[in-house]
Amino acid sequence: MSVFIAVDLGGTRMRAAAFGGESLTPILVERISSQGSDTPPQERLAQLILRVCPPGEQIAAVGVAAPGPIDPQKGIILTAPNIPGLVNFPLAESLQQQIGAPVYLENDANLAAMGEWKAGAGQGHNHLIYLTVSTGIGGGIISNGNILHGVHGFATEMGHTTVLPDGPLCGCGHRGHLEALSSGPAIARWVNDEIAHGVNSSLAQTSEISAKTVADAALQGDALALAAYNRAGHYLGQAVADFLHIFNPSIVIFGGGVSRSGELLLAPMRASLQEHILSPQYIENLTITTAALGDDAGMIGALLLARQTTQI
Amino acid sequence: MSVFIAVDLGGTRMRAAAFGGESLTPILVERISSQGSDTPPQERLAQLILRVCPPGEQIAAVGVAAPGPIDPQKGIILTAPNIPGLVNFPLAESLQQQIGAPVYLENDANLAAMGEWKAGAGQGHNHLIYLTVSTGIGGGIISNGNILHGVHGFATEMGHTTVLPDGPLCGCGHRGHLEALSSGPAIARWVNDEIAHGVNSSLAQTSEISAKTVADAALQGDALALAAYNRAGHYLGQAVADFLHIFNPSIVIFGGGVSRSGELLLAPMRASLQEHILSPQYIENLTITTAALGDDAGMIGALLLARQTTQI
Numbered sequence: 001m002s003v004f005i006a007v008d009l010g011g012t013r014m015r016a017a018a019f020g021g022e023s024l025t026p027i028l029v030e031r032i033s034s035q036g037s038d039t040p041p042q043e044r045l046a047q048l049i050l051r052v053c054p055p056g057e058q059i060a061a062v063g064v065a066a067p068g069p070i071d072p073q074k075g076i077i078l079t080a081p082n083i084p085g086l087v088n089f090p091l092a093e094s095l096q097q098q099i100g101a102p103v104y105l106e107n108d109a110n111l112a113a114m115g116e117w118k119a120g121a122g123q124g125h126n127h128l129i130y131l132t133v134s135t136g137i138g139g140g141i142i143s144n145g146n147i148l149h150g151v152h153g154f155a156t157e158m159g160h161t162t163v164l165p166d167g168p169l170c171g172c173g174h175r176g177h178l179e180a181l182s183s184g185p186a187i188a189r190w191v192n193d194e195i196a197h198g199v200n201s202s203l204a205q206t207s208e209i210s211a212k213t214v215a216d217a218a219l220q221g222d223a224l225a226l227a228a229y230n231r232a233g234h235y236l237g238q239a240v241a242d243f244l245h246i247f248n249p250s251i252v253i254f255g256g257g258v259s260r261s262g263e264l265l266l267a268p269m270r271a272s273l274q275e276h277i278l279s280p281q282y283i284e285n286l287t288i289t290t291a292a293l294g295d296d297a298g299m300i301g302a303l304l305l306a307r308q309t310t311q312i
Numbered sequence: 313m314s315v316f317i318a319v320d321l322g323g324t325r326m327r328a329a330a331f332g333g334e335s336l337t338p339i340l341v342e343r344i345s346s347q348g349s350d351t352p353p354q355e356r357l358a359q360l361i362l363r364v365c366p367p368g369e370q371i372a373a374v375g376v377a378a379p380g381p382i383d384p385q386k387g388i389i390l391t392a393p394n395i396p397g398l399v400n401f402p403l404a405e406s407l408q409q410q411i412g413a414p415v416y417l418e419n420d421a422n423l424a425a426m427g428e429w430k431a432g433a434g435q436g437h438n439h440l441i442y443l444t445v446s447t448g449i450g451g452g453i454i455s456n457g458n459i460l461h462g463v464h465g466f467a468t469e470m471g472h473t474t475v476l477p478d479g480p481l482c483g484c485g486h487r488g489h490l491e492a493l494s495s496g497p498a499i500a501r502w503v504n505d506e507i508a509h510g511v512n513s514s515l516a517q518t519s520e521i522s523a524k525t526v527a528d529a530a531l532q533g534d535a536l537a538l539a540a541y542n543r544a545g546h547y548l549g550q551a552v553a554d555f556l557h558i559f560n561p562s563i564v565i566f567g568g569g570v571s572r573s574g575e576l577l578l579a580p581m582r583a584s585l586q587e588h589i590l591s592p593q594y595i596e597n598l599t600i601t602t603a604a605l606g607d608d609a610g611m612i613g614a615l616l617l618a619r620q621t622t623q624i
Contacts, residue, residue: 126463143460144458144460146456148455148559149456149560150439150560151438151560151561151562152560153560154557154560154591155558155559155560156558157557158558160557160590161558162475162553162554163477165475165550174588238474238477241474242474242554245472245473246467246468246469246470246473247460247462247467248462248463248464249463250463276474276486278469281381281464281466
């Protein structure tokens with residue numbers, strides 16, 4: 001028998017998992033840190049892949065979910081945020097030579113979209129928007145049954161659309177991007193700023209304010225914390241209205257840590273979407289939901305990529 | 313021999329043209345007004361089509377460019393701005409029965425995108441954004457060699473994305489849409505408002521200010537007129553940056569009357585695009601140009617639609 005290996009290449013950790021047959025449950029999973037080693041990441045990754053392959057099994061194919069823009073045709077990582085040494089790097093070719101099996105590479109948000117599409121909340125939807133709301137805001141789009149890449153693989157940077165000109169500074173250096181208004185750090189920063197300006201909150205004594213501690217305070221009825229999620233949801237809804245006008249999908253799936261706050265974020269998002277939508281036809285039969293595969297969406301997407309591109 | 317008929321269904325006039333063989337030059341063109349008749353539009357349209365078919369020729373197929381959202385699979389006009397009687401109307405089927413030849417229906421901005429893609433400024437570009445800047449702002453997207461429709465045909469309403477929250481009122485009733493900032497009427501309205509607020513301009517004596525009279529005044533050095541195009545181009549560039557982040561195309565084509573002002577609009581658009589773009593990779597090999605087919609882009613697109621879906 002042969003196995004498929006799915007790899008999730010994060011800025012903090014790299015994960016590899018082996019899967020047999022048609023199963024979505026891994027036989028073996030291993031994690032290593034992405035940082036703090038002198039060995040080049042492509043070598044550590046190859047070792048990790050070989051380590052999760054059960055003894056006596058052959059690797060049929062490997063799917064790799066990589067952060068940042070990639071060239072899926074050529075299997076090249078264009079830039080990898082937080083993983084030094086992987087800029088314009090032909091990762092698929094390098095791994096292929098080291099492990100002797102075909103390797104397919106794809107952007108992690110795209111693969112999360114594919115995972116949710118084929119095996120998660122988006123099954124049966126060929127026009128799908130997946131948005132991950134986390135440290136950043138990323139996206140993956142299934143348009144008429146195809147992942148949207150654009151000409152060089154830089155498409156679907158949904159977090160870097162301007163929502164409020166002259167708004168807060170984004171990590172990318174521009175102002176008013178969706179990511180600067182509705183991501184986890186954006187929520188925490190706004191609460192910090194409001195407290196610094198003298199607004200009363202149960203969070204005033206909290207040493208490290210995060211989207212999670214703000215969510216906890218909001219659930220306890222803290223007015224500032226609730227306002228923070230209302231604000232983030234409002235701008236998210238405005239952006240989602242634009243995305244619906246542009247793509248007219250049948251489903252929008254929210255993944256990422258901040259989306260785990262559920263209705264705290266999604267209720268104001270829905271209200272804002274209603275307010276901003278061009279006509280009811282865009283939302284009449286639209287499903288809005290959270291990711292079914294959670295943190296594994298990218299990994300499952302990588303597995304499906306490896307399976308679909310390979311004939312055993 | 314048989315001919316293909318292309319129809320351009322506008323709110324002001326309906327145009328039909330007959331084309332033979334592989335030519336893009338019509339054998340015969342006829343126009344009628346879209347308004348002011350008691351005969352239902354589908355009947356007048358069928359008569360128009362039969363009238364442009366040269367005597368003794370057979371109609372191989374008809375392509376129809378329709379304004380507003382349509383269902384291309386079913387050939388249904390969902391809503392047709394300014395053409396009463398064509399709401400949720402099965403136009404393709406109706407025409408097909410009247411003229412006895414297959415009829416294909418598509419949104420006019422999508423067909424203009426297709427016309428430019430196959431026979432105009434966008435040849436060879438499989439990732440293409442076409443924006444028409446006119447009375448409204450519309451769009452057509454070629455994504456990986458396919459027209460983007462969305463699930464119900466409502467996609468690519470690029471003019472109705474929010475560019476400036478709480479900005480000027482759009483014709484659709486929402487605020488701050490691209491169309492409310494950079495369309496022809498938006499340019500004229502802003503100049504009117506500034507003059508009403510006492511700003512000096514050569515246009516102060518003009519009875520009917522339009523995007524065209526503003527362009528003429530700008531070319532004569534009128535400061536307010538120049539500022540009006542700079543403002544429209546600025547917001548257009550901000551929106552185009554978002555569209556590049558979302559689609560990563562290799563070409564952006566501007567059509568529509570306002571784009572005929574050329575660099576008056578495109579120079580500030582480019583400056584704003586530079587300012588708003590996430591990374592140079594989006595614009596390094598990007599072509600930005602005006603439509604090569606002008607007002608005929610939708611018509612040529614309709615012809616190509618009829619030809620490509622028909623085997624003679």
